[in-house]
Amino acid sequence: GAGVSQSPSNKVTEKGKDVELRCDPISGHTALYWYRQSLGQGLEFLIYFQGNSAPDKSGLPSDRFSAERTGGSVSTLTIQRTQQEDSAVYLCASSLTASRVNTEAFFGQGTRLTVV
Amino acid sequence: AQKVTQAQTEISVVEKEDVTLDCVYETRDTTYYLFWYKQPPSGELVFLIRRNSFDEQNEISGRYSWNFQKSTSSFNFTITASQVVDSAVYFCALRGAQKLVFGQGTRLTINP
Numbered sequence: 001g002a003g004v005s006q007s008p009s010n011k012v013t014e015k016g017k018d019v020e021l022r023c024d025p026i027s028g029h030t031a032l033y034w035y036r037q038s039l040g041q042g043l044e045f046l047i048y049f050q051g052n053s054a055p056d057k058s059g060l061p062s063d064r065f066s067a068e069r070t071g072g073s074v075s076t077l078t079i080q081r082t083q084q085e086d087s088a089v090y091l092c093a094s095s096l097t098a099s100r101v102n103t104e105a106f107f108g109q110g111t112r113l114t115v116v
Numbered sequence: 117a118q119k120v121t122q123a124q125t126e127i128s129v130v131e132k133e134d135v136t137l138d139c140v141y142e143t144r145d146t147t148y149y150l151f152w153y154k155q156p157p158s159g160e161l162v163f164l165i166r167r168n169s170f171d172e173q174n175e176i177s178g179r180y181s182w183n184f185q186k187s188t189s190s191f192n193f194t195i196t197a198s199q200v201v202d203s204a205v206y207f208c209a210l211r212g213a214q215k216l217v218f219g220q221g222t223r224l225t226i227n228p
Contacts, residue, residue: 033216042122042220043207056215089159093216104151105216107161 002026004108006092012114013082021077021111025094032075033093033105034067043091049075050097082115089113118143120210122219129198130227137193137206137222145169145212150184150191155205155221167191198226 005024013019025032034046045059049069060066064082069075079086089112093105119142129135141150152164165175167184175182179196195202203226208219 035218043218045215045217048215091161093161095216104163104166106163107153109158109160 004092004094004106006090006108006111008111009109010112010114012116015084015115016081018078018080019082019113021079021090021092021113023075023077023092023094023108025073025075025092026106028096029094029106030072030097031095031103031105032069033095034075034077035091035093036061036088037091037110038088046077046090079113082113084115087113087115118145118210118212118215118217120208120217120219122206122208122222124222125220126223126225128225128227131200132197134194134196135198135224135226137195137208137224139191139193139208139219141189141191141208141210143210143212148210148212151209151211151216152182152191152193153207153209153218155207157204161207164193195224200226200228202226 007022031050033048035043036046037043047054047057047060047067051072052069064080067077089110091107091110093107095103095105121140148169150167153161154164155161165182172184172186181194183192205221205223207221210217
């Protein structure tokens with residue numbers, strides 16, 4: 001597609017339920033990033049993929065969070081047993097590659113997750 | 117470790133004033149890039165500029181200008197003759213060894 005696409009745009013879930021957030025990167029982009037932005041806060045790095053591999057998962061807050069990427073394209077971020085502190089906007093970005101530092105990342109509109 | 121610090125949490129100015137957003141970074145990488153992004157109220161981050169670690173030439177694009185000083189590890193962003201449409205959260209970011217790290221952002225409000 002023309003840009004990074006994320007779905008759903010909004011998600012309200014009950015505490016304790018699992019959620020899946022989807023990111024469809026720009027076609028041809030091999031690097032994909034997930035960030036979390038809590039209300040009024042900065043961007044917290046979660047994980048990034050180069051192809052289907054995740055060289056850096058250091059930002060995942062707990063073992064309730066996991067992510068995968070298949071076919072070097074779509075990525076899914078899964079949060080199990082959601083907690084209220086998981087409420088945030090989850091942003092996905094893609095870039096041509098992660099191995100060249102000069103490539104800028106393009107962001108999707110984000111998924112606003114609310115845990116009630 | 118990589119770190120980006122934007123010490124100014126919020127700035128509010130009157131339209132047509134000049135405003136400078138500060139960004140200080142830390143990295144051990146010898147090759148790195150710095151970026152500025154804008155996040156308007158709509159929420160989507162918009163790429164503004166990138167600068168590599170070997171190029172300290174300042175850049176001007178219309179009302180926007182960027183000052184990169186490697187000696188002080190700073191990459192400041194100035195908006196000249198600010199306009200209400202410039203109101204947004206601005207993020208400075210650093211990419212060294214693959215991971216793109218962001219500062220906490222500066223919320224800029226331009227009042228008419």
